[in-house]
Every structure is written in structure tokens, then in C-alpha cells.
Amino acid sequence: MKTTTAATSKPEPSASPRDHFLAEGFVVVRGLLDPAELDEINRQMGELFVLQLRRLCLAIDLGDSREAWQANAARLLAADPQLYISTARLTQMLPSANRLLLSEPILALVRELGVEVPVVSTRASNHIMSDLLRIPGGYHKSPPHQDWRSMQGSLDSLVLWIPTTPVTERSHALEVVPRSHLLGLLPTVDHIMTPTVSDPRITEDQFVRLPMNPGDVVAFSSFMVHRTGEEGDGLVRIAFSTRYNNAAEETYVAHGYPTPYKYSYQTDLIVEGFPTIQDVSRTFPAAGRAE
């Protein structure tokens, strides 16, 4: 396992982000975002876990430290894994996180890397990684994969991976295989989480870890092989990712803007009998009163 960073990859240090991206399949842009904004997103995510802990009358670690964040999340996971999953999923719906992924610095980077007419491919994803937050029987770390298989959009589609906590080589850093985008779409085998790349040209020694600070962003080709670093330091590592297609890319236009995503909902009531008119009157006191 190599542990070099983007800076030691092949292209000259003077190479533009686009040159580096085209040659290596990824580029790490340092200090693109405001760390204070990322701290605030961490705080808001932590608050969601606290709201559920309070409902369950469980202990709450106070403060904005990563230790408190992780302790609260771990407590909810221990109490109710399904509730932990719902709460972790809800972190992806925070306006602050979505605003960040759609922010001008991100879009400017996407355009700079060649995506002429950016369109969102995928809803915000949050990757909360810690061995203490392993979901029993569920998936945990991403195996080696290419995102193109789940995006199936433009050939120049981009993934942006944005940590909100520090990422050292030992905190489940994102691991990439430089230049693997040049191999095109690779064969896969099944995996509980996502189809795993299975190709003799991808070998263990090619993976490179990307240590990053909050504010740094890595942008990579949807064809680049990547995975979650195995090694953790016991502290939660959080990163959002987003994906953009290029609505002007010739094959994407020719194929009529296909998407593999299915967005659906159920109309059967999830909580049996809810809401009654009394429930509705909690929000609208006049509800159910005779006119």
C-alpha cells in the first residue's frame, strides 16, 4: 500500500487541476471550502442524533467535539440500529450540507474540470466511518469500485468527496488508484454494498491514501477505482459526496439523459393510524374544530 498523496503523483507540481485530473483521474484541491461551514454541518448532524437520544431518555455527551459526536451516534446505534440508520440518512437531508454540495466553489471546480453544463447526478451521500459505528450485519466500508456503474451518465461525470472532519492516513482515508480511469468500465463481482471491481490490472499496491483537512475537496472521474481505507484511528471520519454529469456531453445527450436511480415512495401509512385529526391539531390548533 502506497501512502503518497496527490502531490507526489506523476504530473508536474505546476500542472493545472484539470491537467492533473485528466492524467491521474483525480485532483485534491486544498482549502476550497470554509472549515467553519463544515464545523456547523457537523454540529447540525450531531443535533439530529441528540434529538433522538433525548426522546429515548438516553445520556447525551455535550459539546461539539468529534468524541461527543461519535459517542452520541454510537449510543443511538446500540439502542436501536434502525433508528441510527434513519438518523444517519437524515444527515443527508440537511439544507446546510446540500447547500455546500451545490455551492459556487464546488460548481466552479466542476466546470474547471471540464463539466461544461453541470447537472446533479445523485442526491447527497454522507459517509460516516468509524469501527465503533459498524451496523450489525450491514455494510461498512466501500470495497474497490467505480461510481460510473451506479451513475451511468456522462462520460466526463465527476464525483466530489468532501470531508467535514480531518482525514489522516489512519482515519479511513479515501483510497484511490491513480490512472485507473484510463481503463474504462471494469468488470465486477457482487458485494453487499456495491459491485466490486474485479480486474487483474487493479492490484493492492496501487491504492493511494488521500489525507485531507476540512475545506479540502477531492474531485475524481466516475471511472476511477476507489475504496474506503481499512485503517481507523478510533475517531469518526465524516465525508459528503456528490456527483455531477455534464448535460452537454455528446453520448449523454445522444442516450437521452438516462438515469439508473429510482426515486419512489409508499402511500401506505408507515405509522399505523397516524396522523389523526388530534395529531394534526398539534401543528394547526384550529384543525378539527367545527366551523
Ligand SMILES: O=C(O)CCC(=O)C(=O)O
Ligand atoms: O467515504 C468513503 O469511505 C467511501 C466513499 C465512496 O466510495 C464514494 O463516494 O463512492
